[in-house]
Amino acid sequence: MVDENKDKEKTSKRKVGVYICYCGGNISDHVDVEKVRERVEKQPEVAVVRTNVFMCSDPGQEMIMEDLKNGTIDRVVVASCAPSLHETTFRGAISRAGGNPYIYEHANIREQVSWVHHGDKATDKATRLVSMAAAKAEQLKPLESIRVEARKHATVIGGGIAGLRAAKDLADRGIKVVLLEKSPFLGGQLANLDRIAPTGDKAAELVSDLAGQVLNDDSITVHTCSAVENFEGYVGNFKLGVKKQPPEMDQEKIKQLGAKDEAVGEFIPFAGIYNGAMPSVPEEFTVETGVIILATGFKSYMPYKGEYGFGEYEQVVTLPELIRSMAENKAAGNLMEYNGRKIRSMAMIHCVGSRQIPGIHPENEGGYLNEYCSRTCCSAALNSSNIIRTSYPGTRIFEFYRDIRTYGRGQEELYEDAARNQVVFLRFDDDASPKVARNTSHSGDFPLTVKVKDTLTFGEDVEAPVDLVVLVTGVEPNNVSDLVEMMKLPVGTDRFLLEVHPKLRPVELPISGILLAGTCQAPMDVGEACNAAGAAAVKAAALLGRGYVELDPFVALVDLEKCKGTGDCVEACLSDGALNIVEIELDGQTVKRAQVTPALCLGCGACVGVCPENAIEVAGWTLKQYEAMVDRIVAQEVAA
């Protein structure tokens, strides 16, 4: 658009090479590829059309590179599968041949043609799509990817095991790290546990070990009682406004500190590592950082009043409460004691707050159901049962379950051990949850009974008299709606943060430079959370390693001659800060013009649609390129 006349001269000389793939029959079984070749050869801008059984193969790519090197062509169109598969492959081939990777256009004739159309119609549509791509390719200009300086600094949000792991791994790579934790303690939810399934590791030792390494690392600055209040910037150059204030949460845990207020770096059971005095007045500071790792963690599901008698009978407790009680009362004996009462028999009810089914389970206050499996609770429950059965042989345990899911290394053995330890299993159907009630009829001195239609006893109704009911509660994501709002984070239907791709890009978000670690993404055990944190740290280190970040050049460009500074584009812009109206000197006069910050531009084109002067375009997707495509697609002679 800027050099329209000069462009015209050049375009007449442009030579587009078109490369059509058979995809080994995937395309050629339905599209007459040779016929497409004959038709496309007739298009004015096309210099050469070639076909190959697999264009993505080395010989296919070399064909393209050869034509580029010897000057036969200077623009490339590949017609093959979806661009998500091989666009980067062919851009790479062009680069290796010494060309600019952005002189490339892709036509998808597999997913959009051969997999959904058949016969002549398929061949005709393929012809139009390929011709259209060639018409656009003629208009393509070489583009340079956007390079932004990246600050060699990372910020980890969340001081649980995943946050600690990520911070330490980044520091070991020579990157300065700021670790922000909302509560006064490090260790997160792991600090609320005792012995961890399946290995029996002490949570206190795991937390103390890693938090100790983090606190002793000069490259890591730890801020507890600190939350992110403001967010701006882009990959390599984020700016976080942080507020450090006297904690509102965890008052109970703070009380536990008591006289230990000076015990900096010491593990407080069921609280975590205390990181020094808490601020008495709020203070604010700014963190300038290159990448952000989110390790905001989970919270344990809290049953509603009346769920399996929770809140109605004092003998109904959650698994985390049982774990804490067991850790704090280690006295040996034939019977376990809970709250000073001897437990002769107890029921564990699985899947409380997990795997909820619409129409069967009630939604919570926010209208949500936890339809996911929390993955860690089966192993945690069996682990506790095994400890109880081996430490207090007189205490009998009934496990009421829907499915036992002790997935993962060393965890199936927990079930084996439970059977050996004479834990009795009872299985219920999804829509026939056990009923907890006061014991009125049988052997009167058991306070509660659990009734269930037990599928293992061939659907018979059975009733267990018990002293204690333990609800095996699952996990829920922490409420991070403030961060979600600020950073525009994607959230899944399960309310956990959502990665780009669950298999191929499991710790990345679509927002470049922001990564996921641990249970903010999905239920995980400690090992899995550390795996994810390590992966996020490596991704962050790779991103910062070169000192700069390269971004695709498909961003808005302003034509300063045409722009009148109306500001319509700024209003339409979806990305805060990507477009601004600035005052510049033009021909000796101060005028208002739109200015793009390329690193923030999404390339969506909202600005293009609203500009009354046609003064803004998206590079690689200009209006002229669109016109050429539309003209070609409606041209009668193309598929003739």
Added chain:
Amino acid sequence: MALLNPNFAEEMEPFTEDTALACFNCGTCTAICPLIYEHFPRKMIRYIQIGAKDRILENAQELWRCLHCGLCTQTCPREANPGEIILGLKRFVVANWRRS
């Protein structure tokens, strides 16, 4: 309604080896049993697991169909020894029958 009796295992102790709770209810014993009778012997073993003494006594006659061929014990993946449990149950039923 069957009432779970957590201490039934102790009641069974004089009559047989304490292996019933090793069973994970897979049904291999029932599939291999030449009697092809309902859920025999799996159901009996389940009654021991939950301590449903009444059910065992109500269905005691089933125990005397058993040929003691040993196929269930041979094929049990959990080494719960169903054949031996059935023998033990016979001893248990006889003892309790005399008492009542």
